[in-house]
């Protein structure tokens with residue numbers, strides 16, 4: 001499918017593209033309590049890979065794009081949690097429902113990121129639903 | 142572009158769908174949680190830290206009469222006795238305060254200065270009124286939460302917390318709230334057949350200690366006492382004495 005468009009991919013390209021996803025994974029783990037770290041880390045990695053080949057750029061953009069909704073959702077969850085902890089608002093079923101939903105999304109994101117990291121390492125492209133499409137739109141050859 | 146839009150719509154729909162589905166469950170009931178659980182736990186925690194620096198008096202001569210007065214007050218005013226936790230702290234300082242977790246701390250130094258049980262009830266009544274009127278609510282708990290976290294982070298002792306929370310409580314109580322507590326406390330005295338004007342006497346007697354609020358000056362206590370004297374109370378018979386003279390004597394003796 002997608003992978004043919006990228007032509008021959010060098011070993012170091014695979015490594016760098018895969019690195020973007022690993023980076024975003026690490027960032028998710030460190031950044032869980034402070035979601036901004038997440039976005040910043042992936043953003044920095046994107047800037048670093050900007051001068052790379054199409055394959056590297058495409059994957060680093062997909063890694064970045066996938067972080068944006070995650071950042072927004074985790075941020076809401078983070079501040080909501082802080083508000084509850086400091087008694088500005090009360091614990092509610094709505095909070096728990098949101099907590100579960102956002103966590104499910106985090107798991108989905110985690111699985112997709114691992115899949116991307118593995119397939120880029122093999123020189124293939126794992127295109128996410130929606131984010132792959134957006135990346136195609138943003139990332140020019 | 143169209144494809145992005147279509148996929149975006151579907152993604153948002155799936156997300157909202159899952160959120161909507163999880164919203165259908167009453168998680169609070171399923172997990173047996175109360176909405177205020179976080180505040181309650183933090184208050185408990187703050188109290189645990191705070192109570193470490195309290196030298197609680199456990200002698201019957203002190204606890205029994207205080208419990209008796211407390212019970213009388215609660216019964217006469219429809220307050221759940223079990224919901225207020227009263228602790229006597231052995232220290233020469235003259236003070237009493239209500240704090241997180243519906244705890245009420247009275248210093249032996251204050252009891253020692255009292256002329257009679259009605260004055261003791263006036264102090265207790267004023268503090269219980271703060272609790273009952275919801276003055277020691279979320280504001281205090283929020284600050285307590287922040288301080289507990291700060292103290293845990295810095296690994297500081299509990300003695301400080303005691304002071305910090307004490308200050309916070311008094312600082313967060315406005316003049317209006319103090320007046321409300323005075324009036325409510327006087328009503329408590331009246332309902333338990335004690336002289337409500339003892340509230341005024343007590344306000345004046347202890348003005349220099351600032352027990353009824355952090356910053357009291359002479360003018361202020363005078364005004365507060367006058368406000369109590371202007372209140373109208375229905376006639377409810379001869380005022381009584383709850384504790385026997387010997388019990389009161391022993392209580393004061395034990396506080397020395």
Ligand SMILES: [Zn+2]
Pocket residue numbers: 267271314319322352353354
């Ligand atoms: Zn007060």
